[in-house]
Amino acid sequence: xQRVTQPEKLLSVFKGAPVELKCNYSYSGSPELFWxxxxxxxxxxxxxxxxxxxSIKGFTADLNKGETSFHLKKxxxxxxxxxxxxxxxxMDSSYKLIFGSGTRLLVRP
Amino acid sequence: xxxxxQNPRHKITKRGQNVTFRCDPISEHNRLYWxxxxxxxxxxxxxxxxxEAQLEKSRxxxxxxxxxxxxxxxxxxxxxxxxxxxxxxxxxxxxxxxxRPFFGQGTRLTVV
Numbered sequence: 509x510q511r512v513t514q515p516e517k518l519l520s521v522f523k524g525a526p527v528e529l530k531c532n533y534s535y536s537g538s539p540e541l542f543w544x545x546x547x548x549x550x551x552x553x554x555x556x557x558x559x560x561x562x563s564i565k566g567f568t569a570d571l572n573k574g575e576t577s578f579h580l581k582k583x584x585x586x587x588x589x590x591x592x593x594x595x596x597x598x599m600d601s602s603y604k605l606i607f608g609s610g611t612r613l614l615v616r617p
Numbered sequence: 618x619x620x621x622x623q624n625p626r627h628k629i630t631k632r633g634q635n636v637t638f639r640c641d642p643i644s645e646h647n648r649l650y651w652x653x654x655x656x657x658x659x660x661x662x663x664x665x666x667x668x669e670a671q672l673e674k675s676r677x678x679x680x681x682x683x684x685x686x687x688x689x690x691x692x693x694x695x696x697x698x699x700x701x702x703x704x705x706x707x708x709x710x711x712x713x714x715x716x717r718p719f720f721g722q723g724t725r726l727t728v729v
Contacts, residue, residue: 512659551620552660552708552720594659603648603715604673607659 514608529580531595540598541578547591585615621721642711652708
């Protein structure tokens with residue numbers, strides 16, 4: 509069955525520290541992986557997708573098919589990065605997304 | 618704000634009542650999606666439309682749920698005979714073809 513696992517509900521780091529939010533997926537086909545972010549009182553928005561291989565707001569994520577992972581990383585966390593982060597798996601061409609349960613990132617000053 | 622618009626933002630209803638939510642997608646987006654998000658969980662796919670055709674429905678969408686997109690523009694999601702387990706945030710998203718979906722701010726339903 510298709511599944512996305514985000515093992516950490518809360519990740520707390522100090523400003524300037526490196527951040528890694530973990531995401532593992534289960535899917536037998538060719539996956540498309542995304543990271544979505546939800547800042548306080550705002551709507552869910554796309555942060556990045558693996559096929560674009562871009563860095564957004566200093567975040568990067570590499571798809572590792574061998575480990576079925578798509579971890580989100582940032583070398584130096586900022587307070588404004590505090591938010592809820594969701595990893596999502598896209599399947600087929602319907603653009604139906606399967607989301608993980610989310611990780612709350614708290615960046616302390 | 619020209620993004621995806623959802624109304625109402627909040628709805629409190631008594632168990633057994635019917636409720637209807639509306640989603641206005643971004644203009645000219647031909648795909649529209651409904652998701653449900655319960656506390657502590659990520660969004661779960663409910664259904665999606667391409668233009669006015671409902672192409673896929675999750676098994677989460679019981680017989681009490683019905684979604685329509687009559688003219689391929691706005692969509693409505695109706696829940697009949699609401700139950701406490703229906704309490705959740707209902708999210709709508711739209712996209713142009715296989716482009717990335719844009720999400721609305723959601724309708725929070727509380728069934729008392």
